Amino acid sequence: MNAAKNEFFDQWSAYAEILARNYMHHDDIFGAVAAYLAARFEHKPFAVLDLGSGNAFHLARALAGRAVSRYVGYDLSEIALAEARENLAGLGCAVRLQRADLRAGLRCEAEKFDLIVASFALHHLLSADKRAFFQQAAERLNDGGMVLVIDTFRASGESRELYLDRYCDWLGSRCQTLDAAALAGLIDHIRTCDFPENAEDLARMAGNAGLNGAMKIHQVRWHESWGFERSGV
């Protein structure tokens, strides 16, 4: 991870404003994810690994009412993790939060999980690291488990340069309450650190790791939510 990214999420305040104002449509996205998880897991217990958890506010809400048996979260932002501890308290299960790179977390976890979540975090990795992510995530899944990716995606055939111009124009015009410095920091962070894939390429990476069952759960503009599991499970 580079210095620009650390700085943006270490401060957390600009991203907190984005969440509070629903600028990236988190409310809509996680509403759909909550419905999906309710239908999939019903009241069966399941263990969750959340990679790039941030403050876990929206995932905690989406998991409310489910029988989460264990939650493990990794993030690099100390401020976000402190908030996550409070936001996850209502789940009523064991919660372990670690300040570490999500790739190291995935490698080091000894136990397996039923749901591995990467929400707006995977796009920070380059393609080779995303491929490694799926390989390692597949190894950490229990039978019947799934990887849930919520993220920014390039449209099919859209170059990174074109994506960055379009996405920054769109998000910049929505973030009306960010002051000029915060907006400049956000745009600089996106242009420096974001490497979204298109959905076909991400599904191929998951498939190469044995996760052939790709399900699109939701889409709003460039924000897509996908579940990946072993087909036939």
Ligand SMILES: C[S@@+](CC[C@H](N)C(=O)[O-])C[C@H]1O[C@@H](n2cnc3c(N)ncnc32)[C@H](O)[C@@H]1O
């Ligand atoms: C855009 S926020 C998403 C937070 C939350 N998952 C959500 O959906 O709102 C990205 C988060 O990923 C974290 N992050 C980025 N790269 C990471 C890495 N390599 N390892 C661990 N955390 C990372 C950042 O600190 C930040 O909290």
